Amino acid sequence: MTPIRIFDTTMRDGEQAPGFSMTVDGKLRMARALAKLNVDVIEAGFAAASPGDAAAITAVARTIDGPVICSLARASRGDVEAAAGALRDTPRGRKRIHVFLGTSPIHRDYKLRMSRAEVLEGIRAAVSHARGFADDVEFSAEDAIRTERDFLVECLSVAASEGATTLNVPDTVGYATPEEIYDLFRHLATHVQGGPEVIFSAHCHDDLGLAVANSLAAVRGGARQVECTVNGIGERAGNAPLEDVVMAIRTRADALGVRTGVVTTEIMAASRTLAQITNTPPPRNKAIVGANAFAHEAGIHQHGVLQNRETYEIMKPEDIGLSTDGIVLGKHSGRHALAARALSLGYALEGASLDRAFRVFKEAADEVGTIDTARLLAILSGLENGRSQRPWSLNKVDIRAPVAPNAQPVARVELEHGERGRVTDLASAPGALDAAFLAVSRIMGVPARVRHIEMQYTAADPDEPAADGQGANVLVEVEVECDGEVFAGRARARDILPCCVAAYIDASSNAEAVRQVRRAAVPATSPAVPVRAAAA
Ligand code: KIV
Ligand code: ZN
Numbered sequence: 001m002t003p004i005r006i007f008d009t010t011m012r013d014g015e016q017a018p019g020f021s022m023t024v025d026g027k028l029r030m031a032r033a034l035a036k037l038n039v040d041v042i043e044a045g046f047a048a049a050s051p052g053d054a055a056a057i058t059a060v061a062r063t064i065d066g067p068v069i070c071s072l073a074r075a076s077r078g079d080v081e082a083a084a085g086a087l088r089d090t091p092r093g094r095k096r097i098h099v100f101l102g103t104s105p106i107h108r109d110y111k112l113r114m115s116r117a118e119v120l121e122g123i124r125a126a127v128s129h130a131r132g133f134a135d136d137v138e139f140s141a142e143d144a145i146r147t148e149r150d151f152l153v154e155c156l157s158v159a160a161s162e163g164a165t166t167l168n169v170p171d172t173v174g175y176a177t178p179e180e181i182y183d184l185f186r187h188l189a190t191h192v193q194g195g196p197e198v199i200f201s202a203h204c205h206d207d208l209g210l211a212v213a214n215s216l217a218a219v220r221g222g223a224r225q226v227e228c229t230v231n232g233i234g235e236r237a238g239n240a241p242l243e244d245v246v247m248a249i250r251t252r253a254d255a256l257g258v259r260t261g262v263v264t265t266e267i268m269a270a271s272r273t274l275a276q277i278t279n280t281p282p283p284r285n286k287a288i289v290g291a292n293a294f295a296h297e298a299g300i301h302q303h304g305v306l307q308n309r310e311t312y313e314i315m316k317p318e319d320i321g322l323s324t325d326g327i328v329l330g331k332h333s334g335r336h337a338l339a340a341r342a343l344s345l346g347y348a349l350e351g352a353s354l355d356r357a358f359r360v361f362k363e364a365a366d367e368v369g370t371i372d373t374a375r376l377l378a379i380l381s382g383l384e385n386g387r388s389q390r391p392w393s394l395n396k397v398d399i400r401a402p403v404a405p406n407a408q409p410v411a412r413v414e415l416e417h418g419e420r421g422r423v424t425d426l427a428s429a430p431g432a433l434d435a436a437f438l439a440v441s442r443i444m445g446v447p448a449r450v451r452h453i454e455m456q457y458t459a460a461d462p463d464e465p466a467a468d469g470q471g472a473n474v475l476v477e478v479e480v481e482c483d484g485e486v487f488a489g490r491a492r493a494r495d496i497l498p499c500c501v502a503a504y505i506d507a508s509s510n511a512e513a514v515r516q517v518r519r520a521a522v523p524a525t526s527p528a529v530p531v532r533a534a535a536a
Contacts, residue, residue, distance in 0.1 A: 001259040004249065005040040005225040007201065008242060010274060011056070012043040012072050014233040019280060026277040027056040028063060030230075033270040035066045038263045039242070040225075041096060046072040047086035048079040057086035061095065068136060070096035075126035084133035097130040097137050099123075099164075103155050104143035116151060120158050127162035140168035140203065145176045145184070153191045160194030166225060167198050171214060174207025174237060178217035185221025201225035204240045206232060211240035216248060219258055230274045231282040231289060243267045243288040243320070251315055267320040288315075294326045297370075299334025302327055306340055329376065331365035345373065347380045357383055374487050378513030390509040391418040392444055394502045399432045411435035413501065415443050436501050446508040446515075448480035448487070453503075455496060476503040482511035 011027050014020055022030065027044060034042050044060040045053040054071075061069040069090055071083035080097060087095040101112075101122050108114050114122065123139065130137045139159035144152055156167045169188065171181065181202070189195050202218030202225070204211040215226045232241030246262045253259060271289035275281040284291045294317040296302050304311035305326055317324050327337050335358050342349045342357065349357050360379055365371050371379075382388055395414040402409055408428040413436055415423050427439035441448060456475045476499045477490045489507025493499035 001253065001257055002224070004219060004223075004258045004260050005199065005201075006242065006246065006260050006262055007041040007043065007070075007225050007227040008034050008037075008039040008067075008229065009043040009203075009227050009239065010034070010229040010231075010233065010242070011060075012045050013203075013227075013235060013239050014229040014274075015045070016235055017233055017238065020233050020278045022056075022277055024052065024056045024059055028059055029273055030270075030277055031060040031064045033266070033273040034230075035064050036263065036266045037242075037270050038261050038266075039067050040261065041068045041070050043070045043072060043098060043227075045086075048073060048082040054082060054086040057083075058089065061087055061090040068094055068096050070098050070138070072098045072100065073126070073130070075099050075101035075122045077126075077129055080126055080130045080133070083130070087134070092135050095134050095136065096166075097134045098140065098168075099126045099130050099137065099159075100140035100142050100168075101126070101155075102143055103141040103152060104146040105148070106146065107143050116154075120154060123155055123158050124162050127159050127164050131163040135165070137164050138166040138168055138201070139164040140170055142170060143172040144169040145171045145180070146173070149184075149187065153188065156188060156195075157193040160192060160198050165198060166201050167192065168201040168203050168225075168227065169218070169223075170203035170227075171205055171211075172203075174205035174211060176204070176210070176214055178210065178213045181214045182217040182221040185218050185223050189222040199224045201227060202240075203227035205235060206237040206239065209237070211238070212244045212248060215240045215245050216256065219249075219256065230270050231286065233274070233278070233280075241287070241289075243271065247288050247315060247320065250319075264319050265321040268322045288320060294322060294324055295328040296326050297328045297330040298332045299337065302333055302337035306336055329361070329365070329371040330369055331362060333361075333365070341373075341376060342380055345377055345380065347384075353383075368490055372488055372510075374510035374514050377517055378510055381513060381517050388418050390506070390513075391420075392416070392505055392509060394498060394505055395422060397436050397498055397501050399436070399497065401432075409435050411439050413439035413443065415440065415505070432497070433500055436497065437504050440501060440504055440508065444505070444508050444512065446482060446512050448482040448504070448508045448511050450478060450504065451481050451486065452479040453477070453500065455500070457496075474499040476500050478503040478507050480504065480507040480511065482508070483515065485511070485514070487511040487514070 011030055015022050031042055044057040047054040047057055057071045071086050073079035073083040083097045103119060108119060127137055127139055141152055141155050159167060185200060200223045202215045202223040204214040226245050228242040228245050229239040230242050232238040246260050249256055249258055249260055282290050296305050301312050329341060338358055338361055339349050339354055364379060393416050395416050398412045400410045408430055409432040410426055410428045412426050423443050425439040425443050427435050429435040429438050437450060454477045458473045474496050475492050480487050487507045487510040489503045491499050491502035491506055493502060
């Protein structure tokens, strides 16, 4: 099968988009993830854009083994020299200078104010200058898709004759259709002078949601390099997502007849690394890496997947490095899925015990949405021993602001326990929230440390006031770590502070339920949780 090079531009085109800027350390982390993915080229930045970007390119080139490291450069001596400077310690064979110049009439007339002849001369001079520093030079005809065909052929022929080894044909504004791109690449392969000696490359933006389709059409038309970004980040609507391109090529190798060298089991790790560095997870429904990409909540789908995963899955989650059985329990789930997950946790539910558990499970799902393993364990063990696994609730929380200059805020928290009644504690910490969490942790006896907290505020609709005049409009979701495991909690309330504390109590209750089940397990032979008979 024909090999396709994967050119990753997450740290250049991706970083250019608002909200995605990365520090040097962030870029180094990302570059390590990309090296594990085994991409062919890492475009680490745009050296002339800022000293920080140049430093990041140098750091990536010095640290990362494997992929070719590339810097972008406008078609000017200064930019080419900045790129060469940033890549100075990199062996000639492992560095690429990527020169670009706008070629379309709109770029020539309005942005560059250059004639066709000046553009051709600009390409000639910049590519030949870049070849003085690197054996591997890429030329991009910016806005190639809106460039007159004959002129595009001329531009690319000049670049090839000056020694460019890769000719990139960007759809800078995401305007093309797959048929047009296919036809264009076919045309370029036969008309560009020096075409047979170079690699043609596709670089598609997603303004019309066609970036992946266009990249694959370019490959069918003869492109042998695809430029893409992890999670599809990039200018405006983004670039073609690397994970989509790679998994489409792998899953439909029968239709496309090409392959990449990407280690697909590293895809999820790269996506998560990027999400952490930029603080922006991909949307839940994003193909391949979104939280829902391999999740099944609807009862009919779950039943099918439990019988044979291929009923609703065309790829295996393990192929992208995700370990999941794909079953997400929520209000749409059926009895089959509940019984199967309960059995995997050691609870054999049938008949009346399954009916009862199913009722309690649906009530909980209506309230909180997704029922994760810890919450399900709490439900099942609560049903088994007839006691509530969430005995604690919040009565009151007050914060006393520090008065002395170096003093800390003090939280006074009052919880209600189903059997023990009211319990109060005071705690101080550098922050008010930490103080409140500490007081709760001492009352409940659960050493849960907050890892992540997310708040959503929905402004009350003035036309539809809540019946009691005080609708809950804060939603808090919290993740805590307890004994090395992570537990989720959530709460809705009117005000932020009590809402955060209630969510922390919820997560700590899940942690406590799991701890209790573990304590009850027989240590010598116990699996993660004990296997039990049906809890009627
Ligand atoms: O979209 C584009 O045209 C680019 C070039 C600089 C390659 O990102
Ligand atoms: Zn681009």
